Amino acid sequence: MTDKTMLKVENLKVIFPNAAGVVRAVEGVDLTVREGECVAIVGESGSGKSVTSLAVMKLLNSPPAVTRVDTLEFDGRDLRQATEKEMLDIRGKEMAMIFQDALTALNPVMTIGHQLDEVFIRHQHMKKKEAKQASILALRLVGVPSPERRYSDFPHELSGGMRQRVLIAMAFACNPKLIIADEPTTALDVTIQAQVLDVLKNMQREHSTSLILITHDLSVVAHMADTVYVMYCGRIVEKAPLKELFHRPLHPYTEGLLAAVPRLSEENHQFIQIPDAVPNPMHKPAGCTFHPRCRYCTQQCRDKMPPLQDMGDGRQVRCWHPLGGPNLTEDALQDGSVGKEAGRYE
Amino acid sequence: MQKGYVIKRILYTIFIFFIVVTLNFFIPRIGVEDPAERYYPPQGNMTDVEYDIVKQLTREQYGFDVSTFQQYIRYLNDLFHGDLGTSFQAGSPKVADLIASRIPWTLVLSVSTLLIGLFLGLLIGSYAAWKRGQRVDTAVLNASTITTALPAFFIALLLSLYLGFEWELFPAYTDPNMVASFDWSWRSISLVASSAALPIISMAIGSVVSYAQNTRNSVIAVSNEDFILTARAKGLPSRQVLYKHTLRNAMLPIVTNLGMSVSGLIGGSVVIEQIFNWNGMGTLFLNANNTNDYPLMMGIMLFLSLFALAANLVTDLCYCLLDPRVTVGGSR
Numbered sequence: 210m211t212d213k214t215m216l217k218v219e220n221l222k223v224i225f226p227n228a229a230g231v232v233r234a235v236e237g238v239d240l241t242v243r244e245g246e247c248v249a250i251v252g253e254s255g256s257g258k259s260v261t262s263l264a265v266m267k268l269l270n271s272p273p274a275v276t277r278v279d280t281l282e283f284d285g286r287d288l289r290q291a292t293e294k295e296m297l298d299i300r301g302k303e304m305a306m307i308f309q310d311a312l313t314a315l316n317p318v319m320t321i322g323h324q325l326d327e328v329f330i331r332h333q334h335m336k337k338k339e340a341k342q343a344s345i346l347a348l349r350l351v352g353v354p355s356p357e358r359r360y361s362d363f364p365h366e367l368s369g370g371m372r373q374r375v376l377i378a379m380a381f382a383c384n385p386k387l388i389i390a391d392e393p394t395t396a397l398d399v400t401i402q403a404q405v406l407d408v409l410k411n412m413q414r415e416h417s418t419s420l421i422l423i424t425h426d427l428s429v430v431a432h433m434a435d436t437v438y439v440m441y442c443g444r445i446v447e448k449a450p451l452k453e454l455f456h457r458p459l460h461p462y463t464e465g466l467l468a469a470v471p472r473l474s475e476e477n478h479q480f481i482q483i484p485d486a487v488p489n490p491m492h493k494p495a496g497c498t499f500h501p502r503c504r505y506c507t508q509q510c511r512d513k514m515p516p517l518q519d520m521g522d523g524r525q526v527r528c529w530h531p532l533g534g535p536n537l538t539e540d541a542l543q544d545g546s547v548g549k550e551a552g553r554y555e
Numbered sequence: 556m557q558k559g560y561v562i563k564r565i566l567y568t569i570f571i572f573f574i575v576v577t578l579n580f581f582i583p584r585i586g587v588e589d590p591a592e593r594y595y596p597p598q599g600n601m602t603d604v605e606y607d608i609v610k611q612l613t614r615e616q617y618g619f620d621v622s623t624f625q626q627y628i629r630y631l632n633d634l635f636h637g638d639l640g641t642s643f644q645a646g647s648p649k650v651a652d653l654i655a656s657r658i659p660w661t662l663v664l665s666v667s668t669l670l671i672g673l674f675l676g677l678l679i680g681s682y683a684a685w686k687r688g689q690r691v692d693t694a695v696l697n698a699s700t701i702t703t704a705l706p707a708f709f710i711a712l713l714l715s716l717y718l719g720f721e722w723e724l725f726p727a728y729t730d731p732n733m734v735a736s737f738d739w740s741w742r743s744i745s746l747v748a749s750s751a752a753l754p755i756i757s758m759a760i761g762s763v764v765s766y767a768q769n770t771r772n773s774v775i776a777v778s779n780e781d782f783i784l785t786a787r788a789k790g791l792p793s794r795q796v797l798y799k800h801t802l803r804n805a806m807l808p809i810v811t812n813l814g815m816s817v818s819g820l821i822g823g824s825v826v827i828e829q830i831f832n833w834n835g836m837g838t839l840f841l842n843a844n845n846t847n848d849y850p851l852m853m854g855i856m857l858f859l860s861l862f863a864l865a866a867n868l869v870t871d872l873c874y875c876l877l878d879p880r881v882t883v884g885g886s887r
Binding site for chain 2: 266268272296297298299300301302305306308309310313314315316317318319324327328331332363365376379
């Protein structure tokens, strides 16, 4: 990991207007990924993590999506200004994506070889024959056995783990600078999960690729990530380096997520459940969006959305009452005695 | 596995064909009286003995002199040798010849209709899907509502009235001598083309719209699939995504549709042919029905079923080529 910033996103907002109202999927997300860094975005379904990643690649269909962002810098380029034609050259070549369910993410009527070839032909202007060689090599690198034979297989003829490897090979094909992996192991068995994660991690290390890992699985995060962003209802609620987050979560939601992971070591471990479910994105609660499910909720939480504030050591949290820290009041914020506001909020 | 599937499908088709032949033989015989009495009612000056002789001769001529089961065996045997029987029409023409003489004329209409429908339908449908929710798309939707509500014969009557009689753009009525005088000269080809215009247009309108609607729905369903997002994330231009990824998958339901249309190709449209006085299979069948000419009816029905079965077989095999997953599921 170097100090060079690969991706910088500031104040990303994505809304989906429809006849019944507006779904605010992402509300002001800041994201920084350094070269070779693995950033995990953690959150439940509907927290806006997939939309964030699609917005970064400018892959959201518009309409219906409406995207606003203050900064979208990738490898020193301002992607906000990039035309669709320029984006076509960036996607797949400098920025690639790995999707969740490899069965549906691969075209069922095309051989996997053909689908891999497309990347090489599109971005490296290879002839069909060269592309085939490159594809076979790519399959070998991700540990697909006898890649020459698998090359002409259709997706349904491969196992889930192999399919996911194909997607990984496809993403790494042009040695991109940034890869976004959207729940890459959710659809796999646990044993296969570990293998696929190892492949992903090795590939990332060898090519020093930046990786955004989107997941709700904290064990995957522990295995892979350097920095963790926790998202809830379209906002970042906590950002921390991996170890600090696991040792001392600051946000009640993070605490809940961690406590929901079963542990064998502690006898009679009681799950601390987070009650209820993620609120309907069309009717988010007032104040802090997490307050209806929060154990530490106060009147202040019901009234006003807390800002995302720096807590030192590269940590940020969006909470009026961070765990183990001083309670925040608006007065304290204003006289600057506690933290410094990092995120914009309205 | 692929080969096994093909053989299985062919054997299955032959089995079905045998059943069709059998039903086709017995069903018309259920309610039919002695054809001898039906076609040769006793003449005034004929004695009973003479009449019996006439009846016996007629029965022999049309093969009714033996038991039904023997007739069935004979029918199978004739079929096996490619003989569809003899029509009751004057001059006792062979059924096979009658059918063969009508097929090209029916194909002129049905094949052009199908090609126009398929070509324009795919084009308009994929364009509408691309411009989803925009004006083209809504137009296709509305057009499909309208053409579903308006049967083809109604459109045919309107066209015949306005394009044919009022504005005289095309002949509203086919020249009865067109078939007999056809000689591949430029003049007779253009006569056929102009006479075929109205029937083709009236059938093609519905066909275009229904293919367009099907294509549109299918394309939209496929564009929401994950693998389309994968293709876009690879940096493929949207045109390439549409042609190489979306359309190939969207074709699957359309091929089913196409298979069904193909099996109807030689049947012709009884109503449309009637309106424009077109001498195709539809008219032939209608006449056979009106005159109780059941060797001809049986011949036509048998021929249509054979064609439909073949079309189905080809569709299934095409499916196999288009969708690699079919072989596995289909071979059971």
